[in-house]
Amino acid sequence: MEVAxxxxxxxxxxxxxxxxxxxxSLGAKRLQSLIDEHSLSLVxxxxxxxxxxxxxxxRVDENNQNQHIPQAFNLQAIGGISFDKGCYTGQExxxxxxxxxxNKRALFIVTGLMDxxxxxxxxxxxxxxxxxxxxxxxxxxxxx
Numbered sequence: 600m601e602v603a604x605x606x607x608x609x610x611x612x613x614x615x616x617x618x619x620x621x622x623x624s625l626g627a628k629r630l631q632s633l634i635d636e637h638s639l640s641l642v643x644x645x646x647x648x649x650x651x652x653x654x655x656x657x658r659v660d661e662n663n664q665n666q667h668i669p670q671a672f673n674l675q676a677i678g679g680i681s682f683d684k685g686c687y688t689g690q691e692x693x694x695x696x697x698x699x700x701x702n703k704r705a706l707f708i709v710t711g712l713m714d715x716x717x718x719x720x721x722x723x724x725x726x727x728x729x730x731x732x733x734x735x736x737x738x739x740x741x742x743x
Contacts, residue, residue, distance in 0.1 A: 649741045657706055662720065663738055670696050671704035704735070715742055 634640065651658060657672040670693065674680045680693060696702040709723070721737040 645741055648739070649743065652708060652739060652741055655706065655708065658739055663736075667704060668696055668702065669693055670702040671706065673706040707735075709737065713737075713740065 648658075650656075655673055655677060657674070659672065668689070669675070669680050672679075675682075675697070682694065682697060684690075713721070723734040723737055724731040725734040
């Protein structure tokens with residue numbers, strides 16, 4: 600079954616993910632029947648965002664869409680890149696990074712403390728001896 604979308608609805612303290620097949624209609628009646636059948640309530644955007652981050656599902660927005668190749672978002676690890684498909688825009692770059700091993704970037708889950716009013720993207724640094732080196736950018740965060 601090919602997945603086109605997902606719907607996350609929560610029943611404290613658990614979160615259930617319902618996968619919706621491509622072409623399946625999820626109208627108001629179907630949604631209400633799922634909610635009633637499982638005694639659930641819809642969750643806010645933060646729960647969805649946290650679910651995506653924990654599961655390594657990237658959100659590419661206009662600020663970072665042309666800055667990285669798909670492998671930098673680990674899309675190959677979650678089945679988001681086809682190396683068998685024929686021609687598509689960017690195929691040469693994607694294949695070259697895979698077969699030559701030239702990708703030097705990856706998506707990581709980082710936890711820590713941060714000022715919630717800080718603007719994105721935040722630059723991350725790591726200590727190398729007594730110096731600091733760039734370690735990347737924080738592209739998405741959720742307060743837990």
